[in-house]
Amino acid sequence: MVDFKHSVVYQIWPRSFKDSNNDGIGDIQGIISKLDYLKNLGITCIWLSPIYASPNDDYGYDISDYYAINPEYGTMDDFDELLLECKNRNIDILMDLVANHTSTEHKWFKDALNNPSSPYRDFYYFKEGVNHREPNNWLSFFGGSSWTKESDNSYYLTSFAPTQADLNWENEKVREEIYNVMKFYLNKGIRGFRMDVINCIDKKPGLPDKNPNKKGYQFPDDYILNGPKVHTYLKEMNEKVMSKYDGVITLAEGCMVTLQDAMNYTNPDNKEIDMCFHFDLSTLGYGSLGKYDFRKFYRFNASDIKSITRKWQNAMMEHHGYIANFLSNHDNMRHIERYGDIKLYYLESAKAFALYNFMLYGTPFIYQGEEIGMTNLKLDYHEWKDYEAINSVQAMHDMLHVPLPIAKKIGQYVTRDNARTPVQWSSEDYAGFSTTTPWIKLNPNYTVINAEDCIKDPQSIYNFYKKLIELRKNNEALCTGTFKELNKDHKSILCFKRSLGEDEYFIMINLTKQASDITLDEPLQGEELLHNGLDKELRRVMKLAPFEAHLYKLIKKEEPQPKVALHSSKYRV
Ligand code: TEU
Ligand code: CA
Numbered sequence: 001m002v003d004f005k006h007s008v009v010y011q012i013w014p015r016s017f018k019d020s021n022n023d024g025i026g027d028i029q030g031i032i033s034k035l036d037y038l039k040n041l042g043i044t045c046i047w048l049s050p051i052y053a054s055p056n057d058d059y060g061y062d063i064s065d066y067y068a069i070n071p072e073y074g075t076m077d078d079f080d081e082l083l084l085e086c087k088n089r090n091i092d093i094l095m096d097l098v099a100n101h102t103s104t105e106h107k108w109f110k111d112a113l114n115n116p117s118s119p120y121r122d123f124y125y126f127k128e129g130v131n132h133r134e135p136n137n138w139l140s141f142f143g144g145s146s147w148t149k150e151s152d153n154s155y156y157l158t159s160f161a162p163t164q165a166d167l168n169w170e171n172e173k174v175r176e177e178i179y180n181v182m183k184f185y186l187n188k189g190i191r192g193f194r195m196d197v198i199n200c201i202d203k204k205p206g207l208p209d210k211n212p213n214k215k216g217y218q219f220p221d222d223y224i225l226n227g228p229k230v231h232t233y234l235k236e237m238n239e240k241v242m243s244k245y246d247g248v249i250t251l252a253e254g255c256m257v258t259l260q261d262a263m264n265y266t267n268p269d270n271k272e273i274d275m276c277f278h279f280d281l282s283t284l285g286y287g288s289l290g291k292y293d294f295r296k297f298y299r300f301n302a303s304d305i306k307s308i309t310r311k312w313q314n315a316m317m318e319h320h321g322y323i324a325n326f327l328s329n330h331d332n333m334r335h336i337e338r339y340g341d342i343k344l345y346y347l348e349s350a351k352a353f354a355l356y357n358f359m360l361y362g363t364p365f366i367y368q369g370e371e372i373g374m375t376n377l378k379l380d381y382h383e384w385k386d387y388e389a390i391n392s393v394q395a396m397h398d399m400l401h402v403p404l405p406i407a408k409k410i411g412q413y414v415t416r417d418n419a420r421t422p423v424q425w426s427s428e429d430y431a432g433f434s435t436t437t438p439w440i441k442l443n444p445n446y447t448v449i450n451a452e453d454c455i456k457d458p459q460s461i462y463n464f465y466k467k468l469i470e471l472r473k474n475n476e477a478l479c480t481g482t483f484k485e486l487n488k489d490h491k492s493i494l495c496f497k498r499s500l501g502e503d504e505y506f507i508m509i510n511l512t513k514q515a516s517d518i519t520l521d522e523p524l525q526g527e528e529l530l531h532n533g534l535d536k537e538l539r540r541v542m543k544l545a546p547f548e549a550h551l552y553k554l555i556k557k558e559e560p561q562p563k564v565a566l567h568s569s570k571y572r573v
Contacts, residue, residue: 002044002092004249004274005322006479008469009094009365010043013330014051014073015059016422017368019434026422026433028074032085034425037451041371041462042469045092045249047194049330051079052098055105057163057387059420060096061196062103066181083189092191094249099178100197101164104148108177109165113150123174124165125157126150127207137209138224139217142388143292143395146220157207159200159224161387169201169233182241192242192249195273198234199257199265202227216399219289226261234265234272243271251324252276256283259311263321275324275363280308282332292392293400294410298338302492302511305339309494313361313483325360327353328367333376333418340547341513342375348547351464351532352509355549358468359498359507361483366465369423372454373461376418377443381408385440389415426452467530471551477503486521493518493544497554504554505529510544517543526552 018030028051038046050060053068060070069076086093102109112120127135127147135155138146147155148162157166167174182193204223211218234252242248252265254276262276284300287293312323327335336342340349350373358364384390393411396402402410417440424446425432431446443449454462472478477500486495492512498505506526510516519541526538530551536542538552 001247002090003247004251004363006472007045007092007249007363008043008472009045009047009324009363010038010041011047011049011326011329011365011367013049013059013368013420015439016420016433018423018425019438022435023072024434024436024438025072027072028069028078028082032078032082035085035089035091039089039091040455040466042466042473043091043366045094045191046086047094047251047365048096050096050098055103055163057103057161059385061098062101062105062161062164063098064103064105065107067184080188087189092249094192094194094251095185095190096196097178097182097193097198098196099167099181100200101158101160101166104163104165106165119173122171123168125168125203125207127155127157129153129155136207137212137216137218138207138220139289141290143392144398145217157203159220161391166203167201169229175233175236179237179241182237183244186241186245186248191247192251192274194251194253196253197255198252198273199226199230199254199261200224201233202229221256225256226258231264231270231272235270238271238273250274254278259315262323263315263319266321266323267319269320275322277324277326277365278312280312281305281327282329284308289399291388291414292396292410294396294402298414302494305511306488306490306494309356309360310485310488313485313496316361317482323362324365325357325362326365326367327357328370328419329365330367330419331416333414333416334367334370334374336370336373337376339511345513345547346373347459347461348532348545348549349513350461352511352547352549354461354465354468355507355530355532355551356494356509356511358472359478359496359505359551361481361498364468364472367419369419371462371465372424372451373449374421374424375443375445375449377421377441378412379415379417379441381411383441384411384415384417385420386416389417424450426450464530464532471529475503475505475553476500477505481505487518490516490518492516495520502556504556506538506552506554507550508542508544509549510547513546515543515545517541524552525555525557527555529553 015026017026018034019026020029051073052063053065053070054060054062069079108120108123111118134145134147140146141160146159148158149155158164159166210220210223250273252273256279265272266276285296285298287295336350339353389411393407396407397404421443422433422438427447427450431442454460477498481498481500484497493510493516495508523540532549
């Protein structure tokens with residue numbers, strides 16, 4: 001069994017992964033048909049975005065039945081088959097545990113709504129309005145109020161979409177129900193969970209207004225994220241669920257976690273969870289109201305990436321926390337275009353950031369399609385599927401008075417749909433994803449960007465990822481070795497060492513599209529293990545091309561033996 005620190009995790013967002021029955025929607029049998037592809041890539045674990053029954057307002061993150069599989073994706077038998085086929089290939093499965101909220105179609109919520117004395121009313125947050133308005137001024141993650149109206153003056157809390165009702169974790173019955181769901185899937189043989197917005201399950205008691213003196217909805221921030229009881233609940237969950245099984249792997253989404261929170265969640269002494277994502281990189285250049293707040297124009301520079309990297313890597317060294325590293329997922333545009341440059345340096349920048357993600361301390365995650373260099377697709381407004389994008393464009397218009405055509409341009413740039421187009425398997429019709437028009441528009445560049453071609457080309461992004469995975473497998477220092485940065489003040493090149501005992505590696509990456517000179521802080525000697533185009537001897541003074549990146553295994557310099565001068569007065573007896 002591979003432990004969490006040695007895992008390489010591949011995220012599948014099932015709807016767009018692979019369609020087996022040609023209805024245009026990805027499904028479980030489609031995943032099974034691609035397990036050999038994943039095995040060949042070298043990953044050890046799959047994080048499966050939700051496959052449970054769901055009305056799909058948020059594509060599975062709105063669960064209507066935790067114990068049923070969404071019929072569009074298959075049946076429980078298909079899921080059992082997937083588990084078995086994964087087991088045969090030594091691939092673990094992490095399921096998505098969406099426990100901050102359920103769909104309003106869930107039987108608990110329906111009962112709560114239809115029956116005033118239902119015990120399920122206390123599963124959620126129902127509250128009276130104040131002065132003919134919502135109970136408080138909290139802004140939803142997806143724009144507009146966090147409250148949805150039940151009747152004239154009664155509301156329920158919906159921190160995401162209006163059809164995702166927040167569960168009340170103070171109610172121990174809620175916690176018990178969720179623990180039962182976890183046990184049900186662990187008993188089936190999954191390895192663990194990626195926990196959706198799990199740090200959101202403790203809301204500030206009394207649900208008070210955030211910034212009461214300010215006008216308009218306010219993002220509730222510390223009122224709903226990382227509350228003190230999140231730790232209490234995670235400890236309880238660990239005791240009642242995880243500790244009862246061998247080698248469970250847990251990962252908190254860690255939506256906007258602070259460094260301290262993340263270290264507390266993941267420090268093994270605290271017995272909460274194994275690892276945590278952080279959002280510092282994915283939210284670079286956002287305004288204070290989040291992703292759709294464009295007022296900082298999504299701008300950032302290499303020094304920002306360097307300081308975020310330093311902050312998290314050093315904290316893990318000092319506080320024994322543990323993070324999972326990712327650049328892309330189903331909630332963000334594909335990173336290759338945000339951090340790299342696909343027009344001039346497509347291969348170089350894709351590989352440079354892949355090297356970055358895999359060489360850091362922490363467990364690397366790959367998002368489907370990333371390994372073949374899939375890019376974003378500018379969808380027209382009428383083609384959008386992402387509720388967050390559609391609603392946030394309206395909210396931008398209402399709250400920030402952004403004219404709709406401009407709001408739509410911003411939406412087109414940041415929408416989650418960018419990362420949700422079907423995986424491009426081949427240059428055949430419909431990219432080999434399906435034999436019919438897929439549920440969301442396919443990127444027409446599948447004729448040049450697709451898995452089949454990538455596999456054949458030794459210089460492809462796919463084969464670069466494959467090498468990275470192999471390198472981690474064969475060099476312990478690259479998994480658990482320490483992180484030490486060099487040339488901190490350099491404006492565009494990131495340099496660091498990973499070390500374990502005698503083994504030392506040196507990584508240097510130009511994070512920008514400008515060529516750049518560097519004089520290393522220390523003289524180093526090394527043997528090149530991997531580069532993204534240019535083979536280069538490691539020297540003290542170097543010039544790196546745009547996005548040029550290298551991995552060296554350091555060679556210890558033979559210390560010249562001190563010549564003992566026998567005639568020296570010091571040694572004379
Ligand atoms: O995302 C939580 C989250 O923080 C998102 O609001 C994210 O910041 C935003 O979508 C970025 O555009 C998780 C899931 O990953 C996401 O897909 C769900 O929609 C959300 O929770 C609600 O379950
Ligand atoms: Ca299908």
